Amino acid sequence: QVQLQESGPGLVKPSETLSLTCTVSGGSISSYYWSWIRQPAGKGLEWIGHIYTSGSTNYNPSLKRRVTMSVDTSKNQFSLKLSSVTAADTAVYYCAREEGCTSTSCYTANWFDPWGQGTLVTVSS
Amino acid sequence: QSVLTQPPSVSGAPGQRVTISCTGSSSNIGAGYDVHWYQQLPGTAPKLLIYGNNNRPSGVPDRFSGSKSGTSASLAITGLQAEDEADYYCQSYDSSLSGSVFGGGTKLTVL
Numbered sequence: 001q002v003q004l005q006e007s008g009p010g011l012v013k014p015s016e017t018l019s020l021t022c023t024v025s026g027g028s029i030s031s032y033y034w035s036w037i038r039q040p041a042g043k044g045l046e047w048i049g050h051i052y053t054s055g056s057t058n059y060n061p062s063l064k065r066r067v068t069m070s071v072d073t074s075k076n077q078f079s080l081k082l083s084s085v086t087a088a089d090t091a092v093y094y095c096a097r098e099e100g101c102t103s104t105s106c107y108t109a110n111w112f113d114p115w116g117q118g119t120l121v122t123v124s125s
Numbered sequence: 126q127s128v129l130t131q132p133p134s135v136s137g138a139p140g141q142r143v144t145i146s147c148t149g150s151s152s153n154i155g156a157g158y159d160v161h162w163y164q165q166l167p168g169t170a171p172k173l174l175i176y177g178n179n180n181r182p183s184g185v186p187d188r189f190s191g192s193k194s195g196t197s198a199s200l201a202i203t204g205l206q207a208e209d210e211a212d213y214y215c216q217s218y219d220s221s222l223s224g225s226v227f228g229g230g231t232k233l234t235v236l
Contacts, residue, residue, distance in 0.1 A: 110225065112161075
């Protein structure tokens with residue numbers, strides 16, 4: 001089955017750019033939306049945005065100014081860049097595949113399945 | 126402040142039934158967008174529990190069920206077990222934000 005794995009630096013300095021990559025294994029990255037979601041310690045989940053395999057993106061308005069996502073279909077990877085980070089960006093970052101249809105039905109909102117195990121990114125000098 | 130509102134905590138004794146509510150608005154659940162639920166065990170990534178309001182992925186026990194009405198949705202867990210102790214999140218789409226939104230999460234304690 002499809003598995004996702006996040007990778008990237010665990011420590012980023014304030015004002016710098018956070019960069020993470022998600023590697024998809026066990027299946028093709030093609031023809032899906034791929035999302036980044038984060039979770040500060042002890043808090044809830046926040047959708048950061050998603051990218052389609054064509055390169056089309058949609059970002060959370062609260063982060064849009066600082067977020068860039070990209071996809072490399074040849075490597076079965078997609079990436080997140082978050083610029084000008086502060087301590088408020090410290091969180092576990094998850095990558096996930098979006099689904100909106102089963103073999104029999106399509107739905108009006110996509111869900112996230114599967115998820116990567118998550119990677120903790122700390123913003124500190 | 127999450128777009129979808131959940132109670133911070135619920136609790137129940139083993140064998141009992143509990144429900145977790147998820148309240149939205151006219152730009153998300155009330156607009157007809159479907160609701161999904163996730164279970165997050167301590168120290169792990171969220172796992173899809175219910176999709177499309179009331180559908181269980183393969184492997185999810187039928188003790189878990191979902192429903193949706195108006196601007197709200199609910200997750201019901203019957204026959205509570207100790208292993209159900211986790212955080213639960215609802216998720217949908219919001220047309221004002223043009224993206225996915227989550228509830229703030231509900232911590233389930235099995236007494």
